[in-house]
Amino acid sequence: MEKYSNRIIITHWLTLALLVAAWFLGDSLDDARHEGGATITGYMVHSLVGGAVLLLTLTRIAFRRTDGAPPPMGDTLLDKVAKGVHHLLYVLLIVLPLSGIMQVLTSKVGKALMAGDASLLPKKFEGVAAHDVHEILVNVLIAVAVVHVLGALKHQFVTKDNIMARMSLRNKK
Numbered sequence: 259m260e261k262y263s264n265r266i267i268i269t270h271w272l273t274l275a276l277l278v279a280a281w282f283l284g285d286s287l288d289d290a291r292h293e294g295g296a297t298i299t300g301y302m303v304h305s306l307v308g309g310a311v312l313l314l315t316l317t318r319i320a321f322r323r324t325d326g327a328p329p330p331m332g333d334t335l336l337d338k339v340a341k342g343v344h345h346l347l348y349v350l351l352i353v354l355p356l357s358g359i360m361q362v363l364t365s366k367v368g369k370a371l372m373a374g375d376a377s378l379l380p381k382k383f384e385g386v387a388a389h390d391v392h393e394i395l396v397n398v399l400i401a402v403a404v405v406h407v408l409g410a411l412k413h414q415f416v417t418k419d420n421i422m423a424r425m426s427l428r429n430k431k
């Protein structure tokens with residue numbers, strides 16, 4: 259079976275790990291702010307992990323252009339939907355971190371980070387559109403990723419075409 263290149267496979271699974279971490283850190287940050295305990299370190303770590311998702315995605319797209327990808331599993335409507343879902347995931351993996359960066363730049367978070375002073379951190383994000391956009395995009399990404407995972411599970415366990423081998427480093431045929 260034709261597979262993705264090793265470096266594309268590694269970046270696919272590393273992105274998943276970073277996304278889970280960024281999601282957890284972002285949610286903890288939101289909770290900490292509501293409890294009055296948000297820290298500069300908390301915002302820095304979330305921003306760095308989220309920023310790493312953006313850099314990794316741009317790197318992965320460059321890898322894909324050089325290495326190519328295996329041909330689609332088939333030519334049905336569902337195969338075309340799967341391709342659309344992949345494209346949408348790439349767009350979200352870029353736009354979501356960008357909305358996070360915009361949120362920092364257009365709120366008091368940016369000034370607080372520059373000054374290294376947690377007392378300048380905002381209590382609320384009133385009027386900061388990027389904050390609402392970021393939250394909405396997180397939920398859209400989760401929903402689209404769930405559809406993607408369900409598709410992979412359907413291939414693996416219902417169609418039984420061993421799709422996971424295409425995204426696995428193991429050399430099993």
Ligand code: HEM
Pocket residue numbers: 277280281282283284285287288289291296301304305306307308309311312351354355356357358359361362367392393396
């Ligand atoms: C793919 C990457 C990212 C994911 C999955 C992610 C996820 C999240 C989540 C789940 C929240 C909490 C939303 C809420 O409940 O209100 C959040 C908040 C936030 N994120 Fe991100 N984020 C990402 C990237 C970034 C980046 C790159 C930055 C900035 C450079 C950033 C800055 C923020 C800020 C400032 C908040 C507000 C925290 C608060 O409520 O006080 N995020 N993010």
Ligand code: HEM
Pocket residue numbers: 270273274277322327328330331344345347348351403406407410421422424425
């Ligand atoms: C447990 C979770 C996941 C599983 C089991 C999984 C599985 C797979 C598999 C088997 C493929 C290859 C599809 C094919 O050859 O047609 C694939 C591709 C892909 N996955 Fe995932 N995935 C998971 C999570 C994610 C997440 C969280 C994202 C991004 C948010 C993601 C983004 C992508 C993208 C963009 C492709 C297309 C690769 C390309 O053609 O460039 N995956 N995934």
